[in-house]
Amino acid sequence: MSFTVHARRVRDERLSPARRGAALGSAIVLYGPFGFTWTHAYLSRFGDTRRDPRAMVAALAALERSRDARTAEWAEFSHRRSREKQEQHRRTPSAADRAWMAAPRWPGPDLHRAHRAMVLRWSCLPAPPPAELRREGLTDLERAVVAQVDAYLSADRPNPEAGAVLGGLLPALRAAAARTRGARTVSRPAARADRLRMMAELVHWDRPSR
Structure with a gap:
């Protein structure tokens, strides 16, 4: 299932806290800037993200902000790489670009x-x-x-x-x-x-x- 489907389940008040917490975990599997364990550890600043629905929703909002920023970054990067291929014939990303792509970063305002x-x-x-x-x-x-x-x-x-x-x-x-x-x-x-x-x-x- 997609990140969006899991996000919708986290916010679905008809579901039990356990299922909503599991949906948040699944969302982190699909997008975890620090890896699953460390992303989950950072999001615990909002409270008990396994049992408290309010903490889950706040954590999800922070994760979505980062994911939206990452999407925008990749769009800009893709556009720049297309120009480099056309204008400079650079088929391979630079070492700096490769490091940036692999970096553990939390994109966005946070x-x-x-x-x-x-x-x-x-x-x-x-x-x-x-x-x-x-x-x-x-x-x-x-x-x-x-x-x-x-x-x-x-x-x-x-x-x-x-x-x-x-x-x-x-x-x-x-x-x-x-x-x-x-x-x-x-x-x-x-x-x-x-x-x-x-x-x-x-x-x-x-x-x-x-």
Whole structure:
């Protein structure tokens, strides 16, 4: 079923809260800017999105705003790519375009609020002991990311300087997250590496659309 059908069910007061909550989850499967788990975590700021219909409707409205903005972005991107193919014979998107397409971003008017909320959420989680970070080679990355995240969170606005520094660290962070993710049970360093990567992504992409 389509996103629109699931959205209609979330707002259908004839349905039980459980079915409306399930419909919201299905909508997030179809459009989840941060992935299902982290998008659901962000939308929990509106309340219990599994049992409270008011929280579900508010969360859906925020998700729809982002989805509408993303649709507009893709339309503009598609138009620009058509011009590039015709006028410049560029058949392949640039590296910057590919990074933008794959980025975990919350398009629309809530972009900064969403990115900051999730960075703040993860920054408050405790890091593994230093010995575990050293064993996984994460000590320097931990120190570098935390310094820039602190600078980003010190003021309630995007921080292009911190974003640029963290953008430069993303290849190393992605490699560290992939390297530590192999175990059957997610270790504390593996979870930390992934959170460091995601915080860096969110600070880096907390900026207006292209």
